[in-house]
């Protein structure tokens with residue numbers, strides 16, 4: 001019998017990680033003599049591939065060098081302020097109890113994503129952590145399709161916090177559940193423009209849908 005799986009974006013969905021990401025982006029830019037872009041411009045770009053973020057923030061910059069700096073700086077500080085959201089463990093445990101396989105599907109690279117998941121104590125609550133390792137990033141469906149193939153499972157919901165994720169989930173044929181939290185990357189109106197099947201303020205209502 002095919003098992004059913006639920007896919008989760010990581011940053012801003014399962015873990016409150018934006019301040020460490022924003023701080024690391026700023027540190028990488030300052031290291032290369034560029035101005036600190038401030039929180040808001042970076043926040044709006046979180047969830048995109050690093051190259052796309054730095055291209056937007058520093059069109060004249062050496063994007064590859066900036067990304068290399070970020071990949072060195074971020075793992076050294078990625079749990080300074082990051083924590084799972086208050087509802088994350090409760091929801092993952094409840095979904096597992098219902099028989100679902102649970103995957104992270106993130107634009108981070110797999111190694112970085114697994115390190116963060118482990119550092120924040122979530123590894124035992126997940127069946128697979130799928131990063132984006134050299135194939136098209138969300139909104140392409142590839143990262144979701146790879147996670148489902150690794151689990152040999154049928155996808156049900158994609159749970160996430162940006163329009164890129166919602167489009168990826170829909171392209172992979174999943175129902176889409178967008179979480180709009182305070183200080184999120186995409187606000188409620190932006191998320192609504194992607195037409196998720198559900199738009200909620202926390203993960204908890206997901207438990208009523210499965």
Ligand SMILES: [Mg+2]
Pocket residue numbers: 009010011012013046047160161162
């Ligand atoms: Mg996210």
